[in-house]
Amino acid sequence: MSSDNRKRPVLRADPRPAGRPAKAAKAKPKPKPKAPPRKAPAKKAAPRKSVARKPAPSRKRRRSGGGPPPRGFFARIGWSIKRLIGWIFGVIFAITWRGIAVLLLILAGATAYHYSTLPPALDLTDARVRGSVTLLDREGDVYAWRGDQFGGIITADTVSPHLKNAIIATEDRRFYRHFGISPRGIASAVRINLREGRGPLSGHGGSTITQQVAKLLCLGTDFSPESGQTEAEYEAECRSGGIWRKVKEIPYSMALETAYTKDEILTIYLNRAYLGAGARGFEAASQRYFGKSAAEVTPPEAAMLAGLLVAPTRFAPTNDLARSQRRAATIIGLMQEQGYLSDTEAAVAQANPATLSAAAERLAGGYFADWVMDSGPSFLTSETTEDVIIRTTFDQRIQNAAEEALQYVFDTKVSKGSKAQAAIVVMSADGAVRAMVGGRKLQVSGAFNRATQALRQTGSAFKPFVYAAALDLGYRPNDLILDAPLTINIPGSGPWSPRNYTGNFYGEVTLTEALMNSLNTPAVRLSEEVGRENVRKVATDFGIARKMADGPALALGASESTLLEMTAAYAGILNGGSSVAPYGLTELRLLGDTTPLMGQAGGIGERVVSQRAAQELTYMMYRVIADGTGGRAKLPENRQAAGKTGTTQAARDAWFVGFTADYVAGIWMGYDDNTPLTGVTGGGLPAEIWRETMTRVHEGRPQKPLPMTLPPARAPEAPQVVQSRPDTREDPIRNAAERVIRDVLGQILGRN
Template sequence: MSGNNKNRDPLVAEKRYGAAAPKKAAPARKPRKAKRAPVKRRGLIGLLTAFIGGIFRAIWRLIWGGTAIVATMTGLGVYYYASNLPPAESLIDGRARGSVTLQDRTGETFAWRGDQFGGMITTETVSPHLVNAVVASEDKRFYTHFGVSPRGVASAVRINLRAGRGPLSGNGGSTITQQVAKLLCLGVPYNPTDWDSEAAYEADCRRTTLWRKVKEAVYAMGMEAAYTKNEILTIYLNRAYLGAGSRGFEAASERYFGKSAAELRPAEAAMLSSLLPAPSSRAPTRNLEAAQQRANVVIGLMEVQERLSPELAEDARTNPATLSSAAKQDTGGYFADWVMASGPEFFTRNTTEDVNIRTTFDQDIQASAEDALEWIFENKVREGSEAEAAIVVMSADGAVRAMVGGREAPNVGDFNRAIQARRQPGSAFKPFIFAAALEMDFSPNDYVNDTDMCWSTPGSGNWCPQNYDRQFKGPVTLLQSLVESRNIPAVILSENVGRDIVRQVAEGFGIESDMADGPALALGVSESTLIEMTGAYAGILNGGSSVDPYGLVELRLQGEAEPLMGLGGGIRDRVIRERAARELTWMMNQVVERGTGARAKIPGWQIAGKTGTTQSARDAWFIGFTGDYVTGVWMGYDDNSPLAGVTGGGLPADIWRETMTRILANQQPVPLPMQEPGDGLRRSDPNFQPGVEAPAPASPASPDAPNSPNDGAILDVLNNILNNAN
């Protein structure tokens, strides 16, 4: 059987099952390669390699794990801050104290104190040039970052390290959002019980540490999550400090340019934006030219970033920003400090309200006084002199029009020599002696003996004053003794009238300082201030009534129609009769016409005044008045050193003349309210009290009677009194 099938084909599936497709044969598998046995490294190199590899694997796991933890913590921090931030509108005005705006007698603003806030502004209500200037100069990626700019931080660190500073010292790389976070002190409000002052609080908020920068970044990202970009920028525009007490761009625009932030030109917007890095030192009131140069840098940035067209950029460079007239003058600092100190503290120095104060200040008169002082020191004082001077100008009712407290323009709170320096007035005190004598019915023509005299003073032995010229002229009239400022007659007259009476008259006119008890009272050895002395002379000008020097006219809350308080001073009680004041004014006019005050003369004007020079010329004074103004000048050294070759009739009279010449320019002369006494001699009723109208005596010596026929007898009586005093 097997043989018969030898030549037959083999039986295959296709034939067995008909239509089934033939299957392809599976490819032969390649034999598996045998696993390579791990190479076992042995020795020190193998151990070291394994150790380093283990460290890298651990670091890698730590980085990923740490990154995850940091990301989680950052996210939680961002969520915490974002969910706890108040509405953006509530963060616009964050001042802890209010502002005081001081206006002059015409209503023009001349000074600001406290924290000025001009009212809320937004990115939509301000000039678009301001928005572009701020973004261009402070954070060009503001609208694209998430609150923090890693590129900016890296760049700042590199700059700081290259400059030899610490990585966080100097440039901070902060975005506008981070700056807002710092302005908000990371959400920590000011609490007076936790801080010594608001300045200490702000200093702590600006403190830069690594941990604080981290918190600042997280807070900034929280703000980005809670607010829109425009809301963040609006907070910045309202809270940024821009120098001169200006909080926010609206206040700064009003302060420097006298206009709203909505009206700013590109040059003005650029100048304000350039203040942000260092607002106090960069203030345009300090150096306008430097401020204009910094503004040009910002204009360049705006142009490069296409936030300002080339045409507008060129126009801004050609027409730089300039200061308003009030900011340009920058006068009245001493006066403003005085008004702030004299007003109620809760509405001035420590106000939590925004306050407007209208004052007696006259900017033109102030400029005249400052210009006169500068001219004298440039032209008549040796170069390098450290001598100081002060000036007060007031009206006859005590309204202060100008005040110069020193040669340099003051910073807020600087020493004001016009109101704080207590110095001896010397012979400038003598008019009060003559006022007392005239009130007691002495005449300018009465005689007093100018002779060598000594007075015994308890505990000090004999006191023997000298005249300035070291001469004695014998009998001289009261007029001559005042005109020549002779010391001996002044002391004799004071002793004759009575020190208590002299003291009473001086105090009545406003001299509040403690006065000497001995005969030296007559020579002005008691200390006083320039404003006290000038106010006392105003009482002579107004006819014999005391004045309370004042600068505050009206105080009102901003936006309120009714004032909270009115005049802070003015004319007070009568001290001497009008006739005595008019005669004294005539005597003081003769001091200028032919006496020690001759250098104060101004052609065409009647002037009355008195010089004063203290022992060793440590103080030199000239106080004088026209029909409208009383002006006091003091000169000396702060350390009480003697002046070299200076008397009250010298440089102080020159300063007075230069000041008043500028003030009176283009004005019509106003006559002095003075009265010549006539030729007769007279004496007062010994029972007469100053300030009280005396009954007219029946004798011919009545002040209203004709000249007395007994002049010689009266002279004999006076000489007897003087001899007894000797």
């Protein structure tokens, strides 16, 4: 037996000859197995030595600049900078994603909060602070609108498809694809603003329709008068476009997108957008400008309405129709580009631009409408929260006549560039105002009204009240009065001597001649004779409500009044001596109701002077136009008319007020700053404006005689000369007694 410890022979390969390929070595046959040896006692196995394995390379990306620092000074600096930059970017990344996560949580919370506060969509279609007032003329036709007009709810389904397409093409072409905000639109707007030299959010805002709705809803904050803000301040805050405001719009817009469908959001927009001329919503605007529903508008009309969104006042067709049409043409091009109109439809729309309805085009009665709004109860007019319908005395034909007359005279008789102003009032004998022009600028709303708001000295236009007081006390048109130098001592002021406009005196003249030629000293003598208090009372009872002058200059119109008051006072002379209260409102009711809340049938008040006195005064004023200072007011075809000129000191004011059997008209002319007129008296341009107005007003009307009484011929052998008796001017009892005596004597002598 061989020993177990015997070494086995080492097998070696045969050496390979150089230059020859290696051959496979023949394997030697394995020796046959021998019988197993007798087992020796088991020995304890030695522990296996662990072999240290090289660690596998980590799959984790090594940080930039990791590992041991390189050798070399500059290499170490580069390595340090690289590690610092890597650390900074790591911190920024960590802060950024955590900040974004926080912002998303805040955005989600704010959106959820706004979502919980939103009511049903239809509840947001009409949340006006004020109601609307629609004014009708005497025939029942609309001529003016005030307040916030709301034509009724119109939805995205019922509005004209052309209008819907025009709005989307103009305001938000991706409206049906975005989630409430459009980053692309904002970026585009910022780029345009910067290119045009503005701030990034100044000018184009890039707001979607949803964001505009959020702005219209003021982010869910309703106006409250108790907040201390005015309505204008509230709306300005809602329209503000700062960065913080834009940020606040985002969650609210996303809440709108979550709560409502796209068509519901568009419905809110259609009903709340402001479109100029007091119109809130497209239905009101369509009715206002075109006299039709927003469901019926054509492509050019739809384009014009959509064009109002960017700047309602600037592009309102009632402000500048040509500019509004140019804006509409641009929008028609956008609709064509985006496939809403075919080439043929766009060409037809461009060739036939939208025009205003007849009522909107006239734009008549702005001053009159403002006056009616001020004269009615504020809670049903200027401050109404309801939609109100007011029927008025306004006559659009007469208004057009007055406006045309004023324009004609200023175009043909007044030098170009003149800043002089004029005002006109036309009314019926019962005080029903038919037309009103408050200044040379005709198409206005809320402007200063010189017919109702300007207090001006009346000059000689006041003299008829002096003669009315005298006639009512028994004087007659043919009674004589002295036109001669007169001096009155005024306590505290010293002597005062009135003079005539011509500088001459004419001796004894009749009362008719004195009024006809507007002589000053006879008017003062007569006022002193009958008593200033009586003159003041007659003027006050006729409607001159202002405080009057205390001295003798009262007779010459030193007191102030408005044109409306003076015209109404003359209407009292026309109607036979009764006062009138000028009125324009005849019926007021709420929209949808048939029963009026208030109304007025006439303005005639109490009698001021006798009918005889009024009719004799009418004759005297008839002579003013026929033979006196008012000759330039004569009407064609010898139509009878009566009136009185008026010119104040230094010609700061020029008046002509007069009437026919049908209408009373008052004219005032002057400068707003009281600059004296040059070469203008009441018998000049004001008389011509009056003639042009009344000629147009009476076109086609039959002639009617004035309600006047011609005085009996005066007996030359028994003249009655009225002397100045200042001692009687403050004795009303004596004056009344004299009046009774004169009436009795007049009846005995057959003078009545």
